[in-house]
Amino acid sequence: MAGDGRVRRVAASALCLLLPLAGCAGGTAADSARTEVQRLLDMRSAALLRHDEGAYDATGARGEYTRLRALPLASWAYRVTGLRRTAAGATADAELTYRVAGYDRAPVDTRRTLTLARTAQGTWYVTADRPAGRSGQQLWDQGPVTAVPxxxxxxxxxxxxxxxLRAYARMADRAVPAVSGQWGTDWTRKVVVVVPRSLDGMAGLLGSPAADYRGIAAVTTGEAGGAGRTPADRVVINPDAYAALGTLGKQVVLTHETTHVATRTRTTAATP
Structure with a gap:
């Protein structure tokens, strides 16, 4: 009996030693998968920035490339913040930051959820890339982007x-010098205007119910009162309400929203 007790104690001690090792092995595997997925997304981002459709296609679903190809990008990067294994592969949580070339001093920052699978050889590839949780859509989530400078x-x-879109550009081009004439030139003196298909599209971009913006022709995104680096501003149009305005009304709306862009770092959230 005493011998049996010693055997049980030895076995228990050995098990206690093995459990941490098993935990380390599991952690190492998870860390390895996350590193592999991060590397995949880095490759995907680099391919997008250099307009290498073949290299992008090699990283997975190519629909996003088709919708994004017209967007002039200065930067585009994912940072994996979480990875969950699934029966079919994995789901990754990631922060996406990007800047539009020639317009954004600071990046747009948004959260994305990516679905991944593995090839027969064990290589990861992206099967879907969508807004995460309560994050708003990006314009390319609604279809191919058309860019008019x-x-x-x-x-x-x-x-x-x-x-x-060229009609919007003409209005915006008149708004910028008009605002500079009143406010001064200590701002980018450029504006990015985003025009979705409908009110529902606007609401999707802003991550809010459409009822919140019914009858509102446009809003400007970004944080007021920022010190130094403020998020990239966007004038987001409600095409349904905007279309109901006359020429003067449309110009007033774009000039008003451009004023928000110009004054962003000098105003607060309470500024109308």
Whole structure:
């Protein structure tokens, strides 16, 4: 009996030693998978920035590339913040930051959820990339992006004709010097205007119910009162309400929203 007790104590001690090792092995495997997924997303980002469709396609689903190809990007990067293994592969939580070339001093920062699978050889690839949780959509989530540059503006649209977007650009190009004439030139003197297909599209971009913006022709995103680096500003149009305005009303709306862009670092959230 005493011998049996010693055997049990030895076995228990050995098990206690093995359990931490098993935990370390599991942790190492999880860390390895997360590192592999991060590397995959780095490759995907680099391919997008250099317009290498073949290399992008090699990292997984290519629909996003088609929708994004017209967007002039200065930077694009994912940071994996979490990885959950699933029966089919894995789901990754990631922060996406990007800047539009020539317009953004600071990046847009948004959260994304990516679905991943593995090839027969064990290589990860992306099967889907969508807004995370309560994060708002990005314009390319609503369809291919059309970009129309102006003298002082960049108009980005989804579900809008290039001709209609050029009309927005003309209005924005008049708004920028008008605002500079009153406020001064200590701002970017450029504006990015985003035009979704409809009110529902606007609400999707802002991550809020459509009822919150019914009858509102446009809003400007970004944080007021920032010190130094403020998030990239966007004038987001409600095309349904905007279309109901006359020419003067449309110009007033874009000039008003451009004023928010110009004064962003000098105003507070209470500023109308």
């Amino acid at each position: 102006g003298a002082h503006s960049l108009v980005l649209g989804a579900g809008q004709s290039a001709a209609d």
